[in-house]
Amino acid sequence: MIISFETHDLHECCCRIESAEEKFGSLHAQALATLIADAEAFESAAELIDFLGADAIPNQDDSLSVAIGSDYQAKFVAAGVRFARNDEGRVIWSSVQRLKLVEISP
Template sequence: MIVSFHTQELQELCLVMNVAETKLGRIDALAMVTMIADVEAQDNCLELLQYFADDAKCLRPPEIVIQFGSAMVANFAVSGRRYQLSADGEVDWQTVTRLKLMAVGAQHGT
């Protein structure tokens, strides 16, 4: 998978460990880095959804939310136009290979 970032600030949060540790704490920062590496290791979103199982869910518009750490979530949006829709107009997750990380934050309702 190819992961891009919605903002420069979000990219720094995800890629600069001392920034992540300051904002999220050490445990959640490490969990976030691991989660992003696991996302990038998958070939497509169907594999991603299978890999993360109960920790990932699909939302509308085509968006994936992944739980990680001690009650944190990452919101990813489908990026690019190189994916297909199924016969019923839903995203064919097997054809999605690009995601944009839109936000990282505390999970609400925990």
């Protein structure tokens, strides 16, 4: 999958371990780096969701919440236009090959 970032700050935190450590601490910085690497290794968001199990929760607003350690949540949305929706208009995660990280919150 391809991961993009909503803001420059999020990009810095995910691409520079020093930035993530300053903002989230060493343990959570490593967990964040691992999450991004894992996400990039899969073909679709559904594969990531299956891999992460209970740590990945598809939300009613078609975002995806993923636990980063025990203290933080990353929120992703499907990016681009090349993904499918079901009859109710919900994202079909198996069709999502691009995710955008929109926030990291406690």
